[in-house]
Amino acid sequence: MATYRPIMMPLLAATLAASAALPAVAFEDDRLTIWMGDNKGQEGIRAVAEQFLEETGIEVEVVFPDNLTDRFQQAAGSGQGPDIVIWAHDRMGEWAQSGLLKQVAPSDSFREAFYDFTWEAALWNGETYGYPISVESLGLIYNKALVETPPESFAELMELDETLSQDGKKAILFDYSEPYYGWTLLAANGGYPFKQTDSGYDVSDIGVNNEGALQGAELLVELIESGVLPRGTDYNLMDTRFNQGEVATMISGPWAWPNLERSGIDYGVALLPKVGDERAKPMFGVMTAMINSATPNDFLAVEFLENYLLSEQGMHTFNSDGSLGAVAHIDYQAELADNPNIAATLENAEVGMPMPNIPEMGAFWAAMEPALQNIGSGRQSPQEALDAAARRMRQ
Template identity: 30%
Template sequence: MRKLTALAATTLLLAGCAAGKTAAPPPATLTVWADDSRAATLQRIAATFEKDRGVQVKIVQKAMGNLRDDFVSQAPSGQGPDVIVGPHDWLGKLVQNGVVAPLDLSAKAALFSKAAMAAMTYDGQTYGLPYAIESVAVLRNTKLVPTAPATFDELVARGKSLVKAGKSTYPVGLPVDPKAGSPFHLYALQTSFGSQVFGPGGELEIDNPGGLKFAAYLKRLAADKAVSTSLTGDIATNAFVKGETPFLVTGPWDAPALAKTGVPFAVDPVPPAGKEKARPFAGVQGFFVSAKSANPILANDFLVNYLATPQAQKALHAAGGRPPAMTSVREELAGDPVLAGFAEAAAEGVPTPNVPQMDAVWADWGLSQLAIITGQGDPAELTRKAAERIRAKIGS
């Protein structure tokens, strides 16, 4: 019994200590999830906001790979962030799960390009604040190839003749993920044959006549060693830096790092391989507010009054290299040839589809490309099979 009383006394004493300290109500804190490439810039912009409004902003760096899915699973609990940064093609999934709140940009909407605002719209509602439009383009080593090729065939031919002359090792640096294929990088070529991922009526088009022509073309590229499943992104980039390949197909995100290496390059839109225009995917990067945010007004204030400003858009461009979505900023920076090249490429771009089922589309589409490149069967047959599988999964 003595044991028990001693224990009870100590317990109460300790519990009393714990209960004794009452916390003051903390100042409002706005939490923003951003990946590595923009967290620092946001931190700087947020510093002004914190000072002006007397609140705190917490910029949380999250790995890009799990930012969207963590947000979808955490937002309903109310413990997720108030604001996230990401590409517009997340929107379908975010709306489907009810985790993103509509955003009213009112007068600010007019400051952005129409394409950027359209990408931030889903089912007639605007959900995000755009800040950049990005597309892949061809980076051309100007020392090896002084002028831009007009077609992709010409591009491959120039690359091959350089290889033959011993001036470079690979004709083209076209990154392929050995696990997932390269639908994103190859899309401009595919559209130049008249095949889109979704047609005007929303039906899957990757196996239309143009799509089958593209599949045959892809097989030819593989035979020409212009694409290969072993040329991954980092190998291709490294080869370009060393002058081992005259061309690199990539997006603006690589440009700031490449500029620092001193390799002389120009940026051209991906030239067409078929008879139609080559139109790459255009991704619009933007900010989204959580539907369960406890700070909706602060979030709105931060987005509309602090991020939708020329200074903020310029700062975000400087950090990530992505062409700004704000028209005035883009015009102001028009003198920058790298930016101009990527902006030209993006101007022709088609927005990456934002339907919630895109994950399934990417997977089968990419795997069919891998199979074509490694010669695992008839290209047309592989493409048709992939399309069938995708249709079965998305039910269209």
């Protein structure tokens, strides 16, 4: 097990603080401020900060501000804000492009402790701008009372629906017109928002209407027209009916688990079903720690992150309440994999792709939602809708 490796520093009188109040934005020497945009691991990160204080004398303030992304962009843009910001990796490209983040250069030995695909999420223009912490991905959540073995393919789900519908139940529901969910089918056989290259994303190469994306969209039409997937299904309908025990499977993520536990549903998580011969592919998110480019305390920030928070022992402490789910640290994830639902979350991420962290993704979301809505309603054919989405993304 990895251990803390603190550097020796003069002790300073300091106290740990953690607050949800409006954050101060001025930097202070020999003191770290962290803004964290997720309530996961609150007590754990405070405990790691206390350890850092005890061993180095450096105070760490952990703040959970509302509207973190807007506040960080505004504060960091004026040379202020926190030393460290913890947020999903998808905003990294925008912030790095604006000069708000420092590049980081962890050693090879440090990198090797984390899954390679999580480091890929922390890249922008071929450079590393953050440290991966945890992974969040869609999966196939199934009700064990209705299906013992999760279906391997959408073809199997269609067969299952014929049986379950006789009792007024459904084989699968998911929010198909929301691109985050519906895109999983289009990505299975090679659809992509922007082509990924060794140096980043080629925003001139758009793959939302290629042959693979079209195959997924045509399957979506088949699911709807056959009655397997009711037209107009949204997240609330899916979540409600699954929690009432009326649906065998749904495409969702770890945020759905607490409701299922409260509802007494005996559930499992599996890989997303196949579209033809290939797995549906989620776009996963990685909680990432990033360093403000304006901080004078970047050395301390790296020390805290590399030798405390993201050491194996630090991750144990950070995740003491289990709220992080699947984590990027390989050895610690191996321990968590005793929970098959956490293991399946990581497996789905490994099949999928990191959500592109470039500003141009805004055009993808804006174009794909009406495209999927039009495909689902029959207003446009899959080819027409996807071609229109590609044109809109190029505007």
